[in-house]
Amino acid sequence: MEGLVCVNDFEKEAMRKLGRSAREYYSSGADDEITVKENVNSYSRILIRPRMLRNVSTRDLSTTVMGKKVAVPLGISPTALQKLAHEDGECGTARAAETIGGIMIVAFFTTSSYEEVALAAPNARKWFQFFVHKDRSITEGVIRRAEMAGFEAMVLTLDCQYVGKRRASARNPIEFPQHLNLPNDTGDANGELNMSKLHDSMDYGVTWEAIPWLKRISKLPLVLKGVQTVEDAEVAVELGVDGLIVSxxxxxxxxxxxxxxxxxxxxxxxxGHRTEVYIDGGIRRGTDVFKAIALGAKMVEFIE
Ligand SMILES: Cc1cc2nc3c(=O)[nH]c(=O)nc-3n(C[C@H](O)[C@H](O)[C@H](O)COP(=O)(O)O)c2cc1C
Incomplete structure (x- = not known):
């Protein structure tokens, strides 16, 4: 780890160490990856106008998220299949969130179960990410398990009904080692992994009607991930959601x-005056976090 001092260094090192399949899965965007680059480049175009002589002897990064204190305004966005990179997988990431005092969002298609992650980092603040299944009793079961495991909020991903057109995985299917599995899912994914097939149990027809249903079946705060327009943000807030992730x-x-x-x-x-707004995408350094917060985000998320 010597000489690795920023997120870009770690990314380069990971690309050097990982096998082709994992490397491509982790780094691929849709189509020509214009948005992948835009997410990062846009932060470089926003310039900071710093004020001076403001007494910076005490620096406190803590804030509140969902009414509770966090040491840093940082969370870890849900990402699937973390054991493709390291045997600790999502449990290791949750421990990192616990150490820095931020929020860990555990994905649905993880290589460790919600319960395992909860046990691995008992003092981390943990949210879980999920999708709406065609069979809603499966979704309800997922929520009940996460409630029992002590997760404090549920994050519904809106923008992944179908998996994006990632060219690398179209050319080469993701290799999924035999010893790994997807314990939150009911399917068996040994061997080659086709994310689109995995998503087949999700309800492609889901609409905003699911939001009142989710609010009825669980008392956990509901966060919607993948909001990209004012119009959708307005609908979400009208339906009483507790937080939005602009993503x-x-x-x-x-x-x-x-x-x-x-x-x-x-x-x-x-x-923003009616719900908490969080953001992810392209955050690679502290000044990006500063800019997102200055522009109104309550918390920013990145991926480990
Ligand atoms: C390898 C990988 C897997 C991901 N898996 C999920 C997932 O299972 N569920 C989800 O809601 N978002 C998933 N995402 C999206 C992230 O939560 C997040 O929105 C995005 O990575 C933020 O952009 P950034 O990579 O520029 O930080 C994944 C992203 C990556 C890179």
Whole structure:
């Protein structure tokens, strides 16, 4: 780990160490990856106007998220299949969130179960990410398990009904080692992994009607991930959701959507006084976090 001092260093090192299949899965965006690049580049175009002589002897990064204190305004976005990179997988990531005092969002298609992650990092604040299944009793079961495991909020991903057109995985299916599995899912994914097939049990026809249903079946706060327009933010808030993550899935779903940091201010202006607004996509350094917070985000998320 010597000499690795920023997220970009770690990314380069990971690309050097990982096998082709994992490398391609982790780094691929949709189509020409224009949004992947825009998410990052947009932060570089926003410049900081610093003020001086403001007494910076005490620096406190803590804030509140969902009414509870966090040491840093940082969360870890849900990402699937983390054991393709390291045997600790999602449990290791949760321990990192616990150490820095941020929020861990555990994905549905993880290589460790919600319960295992909860046990691995008992003191981390943990949210879980899920999808709506065609068979709603499966979704309800997922929520009950996460409730029992002590998760404190549920994050519904809106922008992944179908898996984005990632060219690398179209050319080469993801290799999934025999010793790994997807314990939150009911399917068996040994061997080659086709994310689109995995998503077949999800309800492609899901609409906003699912939101009141989710609010009825669970008392956990509901966060919607993947909001990209003021119009959808307004609908979400009307339906009483507790938080929004402005996200384009890191550019992995629909290419040529705008960078999330460019749409954040309009969404905050429209609904920021009625719900908490978080953001992910392209966050690679502390100044990116600063910019997102200055533009109204309550918390920013990145991936480990
Ligand atoms: C390898 C990988 C897997 C992901 N898996 C999921 C997932 O299972 N569920 C989900 O809601 N988002 C998933 N995402 C999207 C992230 O939660 C997040 O929105 C995105 O990565 C943020 O952009 P960034 O990669 O530029 O930080 C995944 C992203 C990556 C890179």
């Amino acid at each position: 384009n899935h890191g550019g992995r779903q629909i290419d040529t959507t705008p960078a999330t940091i460019d749409i954040l201010p309009s969404i905050v202006r429209a609904v």
